[in-house]
Structure formats: C-alpha cells, structure tokens
Amino acid sequence: xxxxxxxxxxxxxxxxxxxxxxxxxxxxxxxxxxxxxxxxxxxxxxxxxxxxxxxxxxxxxxxxxxxxxxxxxxxxxxxxxxxxxxxxxxxxxxxxxxxxxxxxxxxxxxxxxxxxxxxxxxxxxxxxxxxxxxxxxxxxxxxxxxxxxxxxxxxxxxxxxxxxxxxxxxxxxxxxxxxxxxxxxxxxxxxxxxxxxxxxxxxxxxxxxxxxxxxxxxxxxxxxxxxxxxxxxxxxxxxxxxxxxxxxxxxxxxxxxxxxxxxxxxxxxxxxxxxxxxxxxxxxxxxxxxxxxxxxxxxxxxxxxxxxxxxxxxxxxxxxxxxxxxxxxxxxxxxxxxxxxxxxxxxxxxxxxxxxxxxxxxxxx
Amino acid sequence: xxxxxxxxxxxxxxxxxxxxxxxxxxxxxxxxxxxxxxxxxxxxxxxxxxxxxxxxxxxxxxxxxxxxxxxxxxxxxxxxxxxxxxxxxxxxxxxxxxxxxxxxxxxxxxxxxxxxxxxxxxxxxxxxxxxxxxxxxxxxxxxxxxxxxxxxxxxxxxxxxxxxxxxxxxxxxxxxxxxxxxxxxxxxxxxxxxxxxxxxxxxxxxxxxxxxxxxxxxxxxxxxxxxxxxxxxxxxxxxxxxxxxxxxxxxxxxxxxxxxxxxxxxxxxxxxxxxxxxxxxxxxxxxxxxxxxxxxxxxxxxxxxxxxxxxxxxxxxxxxxxxxxxxxxxxxxxxxxxxxxxxxxxxxxxxxxxxxxxxxxxxxx
Numbered sequence: 001x002x003x004x005x006x007x008x009x010x011x012x013x014x015x016x017x018x019x020x021x022x023x024x025x026x027x028x029x030x031x032x033x034x035x036x037x038x039x040x041x042x043x044x045x046x047x048x049x050x051x052x053x054x055x056x057x058x059x060x061x062x063x064x065x066x067x068x069x070x071x072x073x074x075x076x077x078x079x080x081x082x083x084x085x086x087x088x089x090x091x092x093x094x095x096x097x098x099x100x101x102x103x104x105x106x107x108x109x110x111x112x113x114x115x116x117x118x119x120x121x122x123x124x125x126x127x128x129x130x131x132x133x134x135x136x137x138x139x140x141x142x143x144x145x146x147x148x149x150x151x152x153x154x155x156x157x158x159x160x161x162x163x164x165x166x167x168x169x170x171x172x173x174x175x176x177x178x179x180x181x182x183x184x185x186x187x188x189x190x191x192x193x194x195x196x197x198x199x200x201x202x203x204x205x206x207x208x209x210x211x212x213x214x215x216x217x218x219x220x221x222x223x224x225x226x227x228x229x230x231x232x233x234x235x236x237x238x239x240x241x242x243x244x245x246x247x248x249x250x251x252x253x254x255x256x257x258x259x260x261x262x263x264x265x266x267x268x269x270x271x272x273x274x275x276x277x278x279x280x281x282x283x284x285x286x287x288x289x290x291x292x293x294x295x296x297x298x299x300x301x302x303x304x305x306x307x308x309x310x311x312x313x314x315x316x317x318x319x320x321x322x323x324x325x326x327x328x329x330x331x332x333x334x335x336x337x338x339x340x341x342x343x344x345x346x347x348x349x350x351x352x353x354x355x356x357x358x359x360x361x362x363x364x365x
Numbered sequence: 366x367x368x369x370x371x372x373x374x375x376x377x378x379x380x381x382x383x384x385x386x387x388x389x390x391x392x393x394x395x396x397x398x399x400x401x402x403x404x405x406x407x408x409x410x411x412x413x414x415x416x417x418x419x420x421x422x423x424x425x426x427x428x429x430x431x432x433x434x435x436x437x438x439x440x441x442x443x444x445x446x447x448x449x450x451x452x453x454x455x456x457x458x459x460x461x462x463x464x465x466x467x468x469x470x471x472x473x474x475x476x477x478x479x480x481x482x483x484x485x486x487x488x489x490x491x492x493x494x495x496x497x498x499x500x501x502x503x504x505x506x507x508x509x510x511x512x513x514x515x516x517x518x519x520x521x522x523x524x525x526x527x528x529x530x531x532x533x534x535x536x537x538x539x540x541x542x543x544x545x546x547x548x549x550x551x552x553x554x555x556x557x558x559x560x561x562x563x564x565x566x567x568x569x570x571x572x573x574x575x576x577x578x579x580x581x582x583x584x585x586x587x588x589x590x591x592x593x594x595x596x597x598x599x600x601x602x603x604x605x606x607x608x609x610x611x612x613x614x615x616x617x618x619x620x621x622x623x624x625x626x627x628x629x630x631x632x633x634x635x636x637x638x639x640x641x642x643x644x645x646x647x648x649x650x651x652x653x654x655x656x657x658x659x660x661x662x663x664x665x666x667x668x669x670x671x672x673x674x675x676x677x678x679x680x681x682x683x684x685x686x687x688x689x690x691x692x693x694x695x696x697x698x699x700x701x702x703x704x705x706x707x708x709x710x711x712x713x714x715x716x717x718x719x720x721x722x723x724x725x726x727x728x729x730x
Contacts, residue, residue: 064635064639067631067632067635068433068632068635068636068639069632070630070631070632071632123728123729126722126725126726127493128492128493128526128649128650128653129653131646131649131650131653132650132651132653132654132657133654134650135647135650135651135654136650136651136653136654136655137654161493161721161722162721162722162724162725163721164720164721224721225717242720242721242724243720243721243724243725243727243728244721244725245725245728248725248729265435266432266435267432267433267434267435267436270429270432270433271433271636271639273643274429274433274636274639274640274643275639275643277642277643277644277646277647278638278639278640278642278643278646279642280646281496281642281643281645281646282500282642284493284496284497285493285496285497285499285500285501286497286500286501288493288494288496288497288501288714288717289497289498289500289501289502289710290501291717291721292497292713292714292716292717292718293713295713295716295717295720296713296716306720308720308724314728318728345654348657348658348660348661349653349657350729350730351657351660351661352590352653352656352657352660353657353726354730355529355607355608355660355671355673356526356527356528356529356589356607356608356609356656357491357526357527357722357726358723358726358730359527359607359608359673360491360527360608360609360610360613361491361718361722361723361726362608363488363608363610363679363683364488364613364715365715365719365723
C-alpha cells in the first residue's frame with residue numbers, strides 16, 4: 001500500500017526547476033533543491049465550479065496556495081463532474097488521480113462509519129465548536145488517523161455555519177407531516193430523518209432544484225440562504241424551515257493524497273496548512289455575510305415563508321439522533337472513539353457557550 | 366511622509382542571499398531576486414511573552430510566517446515591555462522600531478476615535494460576525510484606510526470569542542452596586558461603565574491581579590476563563606459575572622509597518638496575509654477549547670460564583686452604549702462612517718443569527 005502510493009507520488013508532477021538556471025542539476029540533493037521544486041496539482045471538488053461559498057471557497061484556497069508559494073505549488077481546480085463526479089472525490093484523491101480534493105466528510109459514510117463526525121453531527125457542534133474540537137480537542141488527530149487508512153491527509157477547510165433545516169413543498173405542522181416525505185438530505189441527518197418516517201435521498205447539489213420542482217422529491221436541505229437562493233430553491237418549494245439541526249456547523253475538508261503530501265518540502269507543507277486554516281476562516285466569514293443578505297432577499301423580495309420546525313418533530317429528531325449515533329458507535333470501534341471525544345468536548349462547550357455566546361445573543365436581543 | 370517611510374523600509378533587514386550561492390549578484394534585478402531576499406522582522410506585542418491565548422497566538426503567528434516562508438521572512442516576538450511597553454505597540458510599529466505588532470485596536474482610541482470599532486463594540490458583533498463584517502462586509506477596507514494615516518497595515522489576527530463581564534470583590538445585585546466602583550475595563554466598555562457610575566481604569570494585563578488583590582481596584586475584566594485563571598483573578602475577587610457585553614468578539618490585530626510591508630515581494634505578502642487569517646481561526650479555536658476547560662476548573666475546583674449581570678444594569682449598559690457610540694460618531698466623521706457600516710451589517714446579522722446560531726443553541730439546550 002505504502003510503496004504503491006510512493007510510486008504514484010513520484011509521478012505527481014514534481015519537476016525540479018530554477019536551480020537549472022544557474023547550472024546545478026535538478027534533484028541533485030534534496031536539501032538544495034527543495035525550495036526550487038515545482039509542483040502542479042489538481043484539486044477535484046464536490047461542487048459546481050465557482051458555486052457560491054463552496055466552489056468559490058475551493059477556488060480561493062487553490063489561488064491562495066498558488067500565490068503564497070510564489071507559483072512553486074500551483075493548484076488547478078476542477079468542478080464536480082469535470083474530472084470526476086461529485087461523490088468520487090475521496091477515491092480519486094486516494095488513488096492519486098488528483099493530488100487534492102475539496103469536499104465534505106459526511107459524503108464518505110459508506111467508506112467508513114466515522115467519516116461524518118468530521119463534518120456534521122445532528123445536534124452536535126457548531127462552527128466555532130468544531131474548530132475548537134478539531135484543532136485543540138483532539139479531533140483533527142483522530143481524523144488524520146482515520147483518513148490515513150485511505151492514503152489521505154485531511155484538513156479543515158471551510159464551514160457554512162448553522163444551515164437551514166430545508167425547503168418543503170407543503171407546510172410541516174407536526175411530526176406526522178414528515179411521514180412518507182422523500183427528502184434530499186445526506187449524511188447522518190438523512191439517517192435520522194429515516195427514523196422519523198421520511199425517505200432520505202442524496203443528490204449532488206446541481207440536481208436538487210429540478211428534483212424538487214418536478215416533485216421527484218418533496219423536500220430538500222442544501223446549505224442555507226446564500227446557496228439555496230443561488231439554486232432558486234424558493235421557486236421549487238414555498239416553505240423554508242429552521243434551525244439546521246442536521247448540520248449545525250459542517251466542516252468542509254481539503255484532502256491531500258498522502259504520497260503527494262510527503263513529496264512536498266516542509267515550507268510548502270506549511271503553506272498548505274496555513275492556507276487551509278485561512279480558508280476555514282474566510283469561508284465562514286463569507287457564509288455569515290452572504291447568508292444574511294440572501295435571507296433578506298428571500299423574505300423581502302420573494303416572500304418566502306420562514307418557519308421554525310415544530311416542537312414534537314424536533315424532540316423526535318433529537319431522540320432519533322441519539323439512537324443513530326449510538327448505533328454507529330456500536331458497529332465501529334473507531335467511530336466509538338471519535339463520538340466519545342466529541343461528546344466530551346460538547347459537554348464542556350455547552351457549559352461555556354451557555355454563559356458566553358448564548359447569554360450574549362440573549363442580552364443583545 | 367512617504368519618502369521617510371521608504372527610507373526606513375530600505376533599512377528593514379532586507380538582505381539578498383541565496384542567488385549568491387550560484388554566482389548571481391544579489392539585488393541585480395528585482396524580479397530575479399525577490400524570491401531570495403531575506404527579511405528579519407521584530408514583532409512587538411501587548412501581551413506577556415507566551416501568555417495563554419494572546420501571547421501564544423502571537424508566537425504561533427510568527428512561527429507560522431517563518432515556517433511558511435522557508436525562513437525568508439523570520440519574525441522574532443517581543444513580549445510587552447521587552448522592547449516597548451504594552452501600550453506603545455502602535456507607535457513603535459508606526460515609526461518602524463518594529464516591523465510588526467500584535468495587539469488590540471481598542472487600545473488606540475486616544476490616537477483615533479474609530480480604532481475601537483475594529484476590536485470590540487459593546488453589544489456589537491460577536492466573533493463570527495466580526496469576521497463576516499471585516500472580510501466580507503467592508504470592515505477591513507475601512508480599517509486599512511484608517512491605519513494608513515499612521516503608516517500601518519492592519520490584519521485581523523485572532524479573536525477571543527465572547528468574554529466574561531468581569532470579576533468583582535463584592536456581589537452586584539443591581540445597577541446601584543456599580544456606583545463608585547473602580548474597575549479595570551479598557552476600550553469603549555470603559556467609557557460605557559463611566560456612564561453608569563463606575564470609574565474605569567486601564568492597566569496592562571500583568572498589573573491586574575495585584576491591583577485587584579490589594580483593593581486598588583474593586584473589579585476587573587480581562588478576557589475569559591482561560592486567561593483569567595492564568596492570572597489567578599479568582600484569588601483576588603470572588604464574584605465572576607457574565608455575559609461579556611463589553612467585548613462580544615474582540616478582534617486582535619496584527620499590524621505591519623507600511624514601508625516594511627511594501628518592501629516584501631508578493632509571495633511573502635500573500636504568506637503574511639494567509640498566516641494572519643490562519644491565526645485568526647486558530648486563536649478562536651484555542652480560546653473556545655481552553656475557556657470551557659478553565660471554566661470547569663474555576664467552578665468545580667475553586668468554587669467561583671458564576672453569576673449573570675442583573676437586568677437593570679444590562680439595560681442601563683445598553684442605553685449608555687448607544688449614547689457613547691453616538692457621541693463618538695458625532696465627533697469624528699470617519700468614526701461615523703465605520704459605525705454606520707457596522708450597524709448595517711449587525712442588523713442583518715441579527716436576523717440571520719436569530720434563525721441559525723441562536724435558534725440552534727436553543728434547540729440543543
């Protein structure tokens with residue numbers, strides 16, 4: 001496995017240049033050539049090219065790495081379907097078809113049960129807490145341990161903040177109205193929805209609007225006002241519900257092929273790491289600013305009905321979420337370890353945020 | 366002014382190396398030498414060396430820039446008082462004594478009335494919203510415009526999240542208990558406190574504990590559980606109050622001397638920018654994780670009384686805050702412009718966060 005990846009890594013467009021200009025042999029000694037090696041990487045993504053927030057975030061990440069490295073590591077972005085389909089990013093980067101990918105870990109729950117914990121857990125951590133857990137609470141180390149099995153090195157690389165609960169063609173007045181609904185909702189949220197009587201389906205973003213408009217599905221959650229407006233979901237379903245219990249702060253991921261990663265000199269590794277952290281910050285800022293503008297447009301210009309999910313449904317969803325998480329942990333020892341780490345963090349985060357963020361929101365209101 | 370700064374910039378330890386090793390003349394042509402120039406910068410800070418969160422954040426930022434640049438831009442950190450005192454960072458970087466500083470903009474309200482808006486405003490934006498406003502809502506452009514008058518280029522470079530309201534030697538049961546209190550509270554929070562009857566003072570962090578313990582002051586706000594525990598404030602004052610109305614999401618700043626900034630080749634500028642964004646993300650994660658752990662220790666091990674500020678005091682503080690902000694804007698046209706930009710952003714942010722972050726916290730609770 002390791003050797004196969006190293007061989008792949010050797011083909012990853014690492015071309016020694018620069019020193020050639022002053023007469024030295026490219027690749028003569030690793031120490032001397034490290035800073036002059038050039039790398040041309042492909043980044044495959046699960047988003048339409050330049051799709052607001054997600055696609056533009058991936059593009060910004062690529063541009064940031066290219067610029068900060070002075071062009072020594074150029075990253076070219078491919079939208080979903082351009083090089084590989086949206087849901088093949090994980091495999092494509094694992095096998096080295098592309099050196100880098102931008103996606104969301106919960107798409108890989110079929111590959112490994114613990115994957116969704118590194119993106120979004122129903123009633124779990126919000127964006128600020130995800131960052132705390134990943135960077136400072138052991139989360140990222142667990143994520144790296146898991147993805148190493150697949151020849152991948154993951155980095156947190158974006159967050160949408162709390163999402164919307166979704167768009168529904170008919171109003172949802174109580175838990176009973178959920179029964180039998182066919183809803184686009186991926187990850188653990190979909191699992192939970194199935195326990196309260198809905199039929200979850202997963203579709204790439206680009207297919208949601210037409211499915212919802214034709215009635216092939218009855219409801220869909222996508223991201224939040226910024227992205228949902230861009231897809232025109234308000235023209236396909238009238239009722240918009242909050243809060244996004246299913247994705248309270250989904251972390252987006254940048255994944256790097258392990259052999260490609262190991263082929264980088266240390267300063268380029270540090271640049272990739274810094275730029276992923278930077279985009280993690282920048283993307284949430286973009287969603288925060290654009291979501292609120294888009295919400296304004298949806299409510300004031302398009303007359304969207306913004307409603308809170310009914311209490312009995314929320315209670316059922318919370319109970320079902322606990323069961324789903326417990327079942328995943330029961331079936332996979334690594335998932336158990338991740339869940340326990342996250343739960344311990346969440347218990348403390350709740351106590352602190354009750355007297356900080358929550359109490360502050362209330363005091364301002 | 367410009368010429369003086371450029372002359373200063375020329376002395377900023379920009380030494381062409383590297384190409385010398387393969388026989389080219391250092392400095393021969395700008396394009397050829399840009400990537401081999403070496404810069405040795407000093408970063409002065411307003412924090413004790415390696416003080417948890419703030420000092421360690423500044424140190425991480427310096428290390429990140431040094432590493433990502435492969436040593437082409439090395440940054441050496443100086444704690445408060447090592448090179449210049451805590452509250453002289455702004456002037457020191459402006460005149461080029463150091464090329465870089467790490468501090469908080471509200472310390473400079475005596476220099477320019479609009480400065481505090483770029484750090485923390487009472488009942489203003491929280492961390493997530495500050496990032497949204499600065500990066501995507503026009504805030505950073507205004508900040509750059511303001512600091513350019515002082516020969517400085519500012520970057521958001523850290524955030525503590527919502528702080529605590531402070532530590533009090535006697536309980537605060539109502540607004541009346543605030544009258545006559547001498548309290549360490551800087552920035553606009555201090556201004557507001559003076560309007561409800563307290564006497565605000567500003568002290569560098571390192572002087573708070575002894576002042577509070579000896580009774581030279583009756584109360585003090587510093588940061589939050591993580592930092593307050595590190596200073597042992599619970600041993601000097603028994604009553605700890607929330608929420609931190611005065612600093613709901615203070616942005617910390619990295620400021621760069623403008624001539625030094627202009628002397629950097631583009632890739633090093635991009636590295637500094639990416640690393641500042643990265644530390645902006647990393648520091649909030651650190652505070653989120655460590656604040657909650659420290660709160661646990663304060664409450665469970667040290668028996669600290671954690672209390673909510675009384676309603677009549679909060680109402681008085683909100684009214685006084687509105688007045689203080691209005692007065693600042695009335696006295697300074699640029700401050701007016703900044704306040705209006707921030708207020709417009711905040712109005713939208715409140716609508717969105719009411720149905721996202723706030724509604725989510727409630728649903729989880």
